[in-house]
Amino acid sequence: MKQFIIAVVLGLILINCFGSMLGDWLGFHIMLGNEYLSPWENIVALSIIAVVFVIVGFIVAVSLAGTLIVGALAALVALFVVGVSAFWPILLLAGIVYALRRRPHALTD
Numbered sequence: 001m002k003q004f005i006i007a008v009v010l011g012l013i014l015i016n017c018f019g020s021m022l023g024d025w026l027g028f029h030i031m032l033g034n035e036y037l038s039p040w041e042n043i044v045a046l047s048i049i050a051v052v053f054v055i056v057g058f059i060v061a062v063s064l065a066g067t068l069i070v071g072a073l074a075a076l077v078a079l080f081v082v083g084v085s086a087f088w089p090i091l092l093l094a095g096i097v098y099a100l101r102r103r104p105h106a107l108t109d
Contacts, residue, residue, distance in 0.1 A: 015043045 030037045030045050037045065084091065 016040065018043065 030042050032041075
C-alpha cells in the first residue's frame with residue numbers, strides 16, 4: 001500500500017510538471033470556450049485523446065491478428081481438402097485393406 005501511495009504522488013507530480021512544461025516550452029495550450037485550460041486540464045484532455053487512440057489501436061491490432069489467424073486456418077483447411085481430393089483413391093484402397101485385415105476370418109471345419 002505504501003508503494004502505491006508513493007506511485008500516485010509521483011504520478012501527480014509528474015503530471016503537474018509535464019503539464020506546465022507542455023504549456024511553457026512548446027506553447028501548447030488547449031482552449032475551451034475563450035479560456036486556456038490549466039496544466040491539469042491539458043493533461044486530462046491529452047490523456048483522454050491518448051486513451052481513444054489506444055482503444056482504436058487495440059481494435060485494429062485484434063482485427064488484424066484475427067484476420068491473420070482466420071486466413072491461416074482457411075489455408076490449412078484448403079490444403080487438407082486438396083490433399084484428400086488428390087489422394088482419395090489411395091485413401092479408399094488403404095481403408096478397404098485395413099478393414100479386410102481387421103475382420104476376423106471365418107474358420108472352416
